[in-house]
Amino acid sequence: MIFVKSKGRNISGKFAGFFSIAGNTVLFAFKLWAGLVTGSVALIADAWHTLSDSVSSVILLIGIYVSSKPADNEHPYGHGRAEVIASLFIGLILVLIAINFLYESVNRIITGETVIFGYLAITVTAISLVVKEIMAQISFYASRNEGSKALFADGWHHRSDAFTSLIILVGILLGRYIWWIDGALGAFVSVMILILAFRIVKDSIDPLLGEKPDKELIDKINNIGNEIYSGELYSHHFNIHKYGNHTELTFHIKLPGNYKLDNANRITALFIKRIRSELDIVATIYIDAYKEELKQ
Numbered sequence: 001m002i003f004v005k006s007k008g009r010n011i012s013g014k015f016a017g018f019f020s021i022a023g024n025t026v027l028f029a030f031k032l033w034a035g036l037v038t039g040s041v042a043l044i045a046d047a048w049h050t051l052s053d054s055v056s057s058v059i060l061l062i063g064i065y066v067s068s069k070p071a072d073n074e075h076p077y078g079h080g081r082a083e084v085i086a087s088l089f090i091g092l093i094l095v096l097i098a099i100n101f102l103y104e105s106v107n108r109i110i111t112g113e114t115v116i117f118g119y120l121a122i123t124v125t126a127i128s129l130v131v132k133e134i135m136a137q138i139s140f141y142a143s144r145n146e147g148s149k150a151l152f153a154d155g156w157h158h159r160s161d162a163f164t165s166l167i168i169l170v171g172i173l174l175g176r177y178i179w180w181i182d183g184a185l186g187a188f189v190s191v192m193i194l195i196l197a198f199r200i201v202k203d204s205i206d207p208l209l210g211e212k213p214d215k216e217l218i219d220k221i222n223n224i225g226n227e228i229y230s231g232e233l234y235s236h237h238f239n240i241h242k243y244g245n246h247t248e249l250t251f252h253i254k255l256p257g258n259y260k261l262d263n264a265n266r267i268t269a270l271f272i273k274r275i276r277s278e279l280d281i282v283a284t285i286y287i288d289a290y291k292e293e294l295k296q
């Protein structure tokens, strides 16, 4: 992907998103076509998974725009949760798709139905393998550029899709000798969809429940604190709430009981301002007072 950088542009998350939407929509059409022509449950199931990837990328991109809309009176925590609800919806639809195709695949093995894969199925699956790996490379590249964990996870999703295509391709090539191959591949694809669905649902629910911030974030906050106040602030009781792009953080600090109120206020105000500008987090800080003697 060096060639893109040499033109003076960096691959961004948005580019990765647009590429995923376009690529997955085209792949969906070809996979569905190949699936319907051959009557393969594996190819049809994989086609719907691919369409869901495209829709997920649309939601992600809309989320990037909508979440950046500032909070208003009706939505005091911003608009990030719209993205969460949309992802939850995709996850639940994928569960239904997975169950449906798992049932069809098992049924196919039980009834002993066979499928003759032709060159169309082989070509489409090989193209999918290559395109999915290119998507993975683009996402990994963009994740390095933007330091984004979400893009990194996207990259692994694309790579696991490429792996699924590889398994299907091998299955098709061996399929001449194994009559139950389509049912087995269909079941494999369905289980992969189910795993994806559970991950999407879990990822969208987790932030709603509130999380403990990771150590990395606490370290960054303590570093800012050390620059603001010469003594120890004893920051503790961290609580984080994510609403899509919008993050709220509450925590406590300790100050001497005889500390002047306007000085204490200056510390928290500066602390909040710097957390906002450096970490893009809206913080609320509570002050616990301790007796002066406690200070080392």
Ligand SMILES: [Zn+2]
Pocket: 049, 050, 053, 157, 158, 161
């Ligand atoms: Zn996928």
Ligand SMILES: [Zn+2]
Pocket: 236, 237, 252, 253, 288
């Ligand atoms: Zn406290």
